[in-house]
Amino acid sequence: MKMRNPPVNSLSLEFLTELLISLEKLENDKTFRGIIITSDCPGIFSAGLDLLEMYGRDPAHCAEYWKAVQELWLRVYLSNLVVIGAINGISPAGGCLLSLSCDYRVLANNPKYAIGLNETLLGIIAPFWFKDVLVNTIGHRAAERALQLGFLFPPSDALQVGIVDQVVPEDQVQSTARSVMAQWLAIPDHARQLTKNLVRKPTADRLLQQRDADIQNFVRFISRDSIQKSLHVYLEKLKQKKG
Numbered sequence: 706m707k708m709r710n711p712p713v714n715s716l717s718l719e720f721l722t723e724l725l726i727s728l729e730k731l732e733n734d735k736t737f738r739g740i741i742i743t744s745d746c747p748g749i750f751s752a753g754l755d756l757l758e759m760y761g762r763d764p765a766h767c768a769e770y771w772k773a774v775q776e777l778w779l780r781v782y783l784s785n786l787v788v789i790g791a792i793n794g795i796s797p798a799g800g801c802l803l804s805l806s807c808d809y810r811v812l813a814n815n816p817k818y819a820i821g822l823n824e825t826l827l828g829i830i831a832p833f834w835f836k837d838v839l840v841n842t843i844g845h846r847a848a849e850r851a852l853q854l855g856f857l858f859p860p861s862d863a864l865q866v867g868i869v870d871q872v873v874p875e876d877q878v879q880s881t882a883r884s885v886m887a888q889w890l891a892i893p894d895h896a897r898q899l900t901k902n903l904v905r906k907p908t909a910d911r912l913l914q915q916r917d918a919d920i921q922n923f924v925r926f927i928s929r930d931s932i933q934k935s936l937h938v939y940l941e942k943l944k945q946k947k948g
């Protein structure tokens with residue numbers, strides 16, 4: 706699955722909906738056993754959640770958006786398919802969450818392709834389920850530092866901390882992902898799927914048990930004047946970087 710939402714594969718409501726529909730189709734087609742998620746935007750895996758879906762929007766829109774973000778995470782994280790991330794670009798915040806939700810991550814060895822949950826740098830807070838997935842992946846202490854400091858790990862650090870499983874030359878990302886896929890598909894589906902569920906369900910359940918409350922928390926938080934101001938400053942910084 707090649708993500709294409711130029712210029713930066715930001716996860717807008719429309720794009721999330723498209724991803725969800727595509728994933729659902731693949732899940733329901735029993736001829737598919739695995740997917741490789743990669744990007745069609747050069748140098749960018751995904752810029753994460755679309756800031757314009759959270760800035761200057763009314764509460765109803767924010768609630769609809771957050772529901773879609775939750776939905777995408779649950780679908781990828783609990784997918785019965787083998788999900789491999791072929792990460793061929795930078796992958797901050799929501800892009801990192803998407804990567805972390807794969808079963809295996811291959812990152813292209815380019816110092817620009819950093820990955821991490823950088824929410825604090827925007828003046829916002831990674832929700833508990835983003836945090837849980839990071840803790841599950843790199844451990845409590847490393848996650849504590851990474852989250853508070855908003856680390857974006859370049860490839861060598863990303864491998865060392867374990868946020869990705871493999872770093873390979875850029876031109877080998879897709880072929881490596883395919884080899885990894887072959888290895889995972891050699892395992893009987895039912896055994897692998899039940900094992901995946903055993904490992905991941907408790908983390909997903911924490912959100913499933915309080916989805917509405919999580920939406921309300923998000924809407925309350927994002928609607929605060931101080932948070933809207935932080936988003937404004939960050940968006941301005943992105944603009945100025947260009948000019």
Ligand SMILES: CCCCC/C=C/C(=O)SCCNC(=O)CCNC(=O)[C@H](O)C(C)(C)COP(=O)(O)OP(=O)(O)OC[C@H]1O[C@@H](n2cnc3c(N)ncnc32)[C@H](O)[C@@H]1OP(=O)(O)O
Nearest residue numbers: 712713715752753754755756757797798799829830926943
């Ligand atoms: C309780 C609250 C929880 C919320 C949890 C939030 C999770 C998130 O995912 S927040 C988003 C975090 N993402 C980022 O911090 C990345 C921001 N973007 C960048 O750093 C860069 O754009 C880049 C490195 C991804 C790409 O750089 P470059 O190729 O130089 O492209 P530009 O910076 O010029 O961007 C082009 C264009 O796209 C707009 N844009 C970039 N990122 C986003 C985004 N996440 N959402 C919406 N729009 C984004 C950027 O503003 C430019 O727009 P124009 O100026 O209109 O062309």
